[in-house]
Amino acid sequence: MVTSIQQRFAAQVGSTPDAVAVSAPREGTALTYRQLDERANRLAHRLLSLGVRPGDPVAVLMERSPDLIVALLATVKAGAACLPLHSAYPKARMQQITDRAGARVLLTDAVLRERGLPRTEAVVEPASDAAVAASPATDPAVACGPDAVAYVIHTSGSTGEPKGVEVTHRGVLAFTADSSWRASHQRVLSLAPHAFGVCAYEIWMPLLNGGRVVLAPPGEPGVATVRRLIAQEGITALHVTAGLFRVFAQAAPEMFAPVEEVLTGGDVIAPTAVRRVLEACPDTTVRAMYGATELTAFAAHATMTASCPPTGRVPVGRPMDGVEVRLLGPDLAPVAEGETGELYVAGDRLARGYHDNAALTAERFVADPYGPPGARMYRTGDLMRRTPDGLLEFAGRLGDQVKIRGFLVEPGEVEHVLARQDGVAHAAVVVRDDGAAEGKRLVAYIVPGAAGVCLDDLRRAVAALLPGYMVPAAFVTLDALPLTPNGKLDRAALPAPERPVPTLPSEELTPARQLLCGLFARALGLDAVGAHDSFFELGGESLQAVRLASRLEAELGVEVSVADILSHPTVAELEIRLRDLTPAPL
Known part of the structure; x- marks a missing residue:
């Protein structure tokens, strides 16, 4: 055995x-x-x-x-x-x-x-x-x-x-033995x-x-890199996060035509992006994946094809081999058919628990009253319902965990880091979705101490302690955090952060800089960008950098990597880098 x-x-x-x-x-x-x-x-x-x-x-x-x-x-x-x-x-x-x-x-x-x-x-x-x-x-x-x-x-x-x-090891063996991997997953691109x-x-x-x-x-994969690898290496399957899939679908949906299956997930999947890829690649299957690290990656999936594209929201789908799913109420009783319940997952794919954290392990990995003696189930914190045809459908989350760019984030961890910084009296971190093209983002609300606080220094301090996807996209200072009558944070009363104000160019721009400033502005959703404004200080994130790299390639006919943008974040700096990459004078 x-x-x-x-x-x-x-x-x-x-x-x-x-x-x-x-x-x-x-x-x-x-x-x-x-x-x-x-x-x-x-x-x-x-x-x-x-x-x-x-x-x-x-x-x-x-x-x-x-x-x-x-x-x-x-x-x-x-x-x-x-x-x-x-x-x-x-x-x-x-x-x-x-x-x-x-x-x-x-x-x-x-x-x-x-x-x-x-x-x-x-x-x-x-x-x-x-x-x-x-x-x-x-x-x-x-x-x-x-x-x-x-x-x-x-x-x-x-x-x-x-x-x-x-x-x-049991979880990995059960996951890799799933029957869905047998047909299309012989050459897998690791991104x-x-x-x-x-x-x-x-x-x-x-x-x-x-x-x-x-x-x-x-490094971070760009459209040109992934498209070239798919074509040159005979890639049969790959996984891209929902956010990156959306960028790829907008920039070059035809890039997936040689691929048998594209897996995507980690966040809400845009049905328009799926339809765009399936229309451009009628022989390619797009598979929505649901899971968590605690479930050894994926536990449920939904297959979409050109003949059966999503008509509404993309479903979570059906459980994979050996995975048991239960929709339960607060009393751990099954909810009625069609009603919303919290998703619990059982089976061999469950992780052992959390390292050196018995209390959290006991909270998230609970006894399974519907399984054999000693069986456990993982409490996902996701609310779901079953559609009439038996598919799981996402209905929201319990608690404070949120998905940012495909990563599960606890705003409380970011708050803890902020609260330890000099000059911060109080801090709150919330998730906002104000209709921006990139979806949800973290916003930090800061009450300064008596000596005040420099937000630029605070951002740099947080970036030195947390991964990039956990650094708030915006920082807002307040005299005090708004509270509800019972003393809790009044999230509805927190103001929307102001859009960053770029520096308008004081000098006449060359044609090359005019082009680059326009592309920066389009990627960031701003009216204008100055030649010395930092892409990331204006709110740019990795997915927007992927989109900018794709637009630069389309306009200039040169492959620009996300790393190029990371290391040359202003128009003036990137212009110098592009002179080395562009075959013709920029």
């Missing part, structure tokens, strides 16, 4: 040793299943020599590359739990996650080592470590039970600290950071089913 990821992978190596397991087109490198297995074995032996024991966390901070896949596989082969760190996280957050997990060993690469690492007892750079190269290529044969932790993914937590979700729960689909699903992981270049 297969009880671990490494056992399942070993069986796949035996079946298809010479098939390509992972490729990195930008680097021009590829590893067969045998090569990946041997490299992972060497690194696993190195980890064991450093004293890594079964169940120990091993931090992994690496860019998207074949070495990353080797590191993840080697960690589970050593019987340890992967502790992935996102390279875009501030160093303070990485240190917080590493310290809380108790990780003594960190795996990294040359690029991220140069940027600075969190402190650990040992740091290994597998690509250049002589001890790794000298280690045996044989399987370390570390036994691992199905309930052992395979990896720990950290998400936003309401107490001011991220919470670590412990995903088990997401490995520190997010979708890694179960992008990495483990292909590797445990004989498919190929095709790695996108490091």
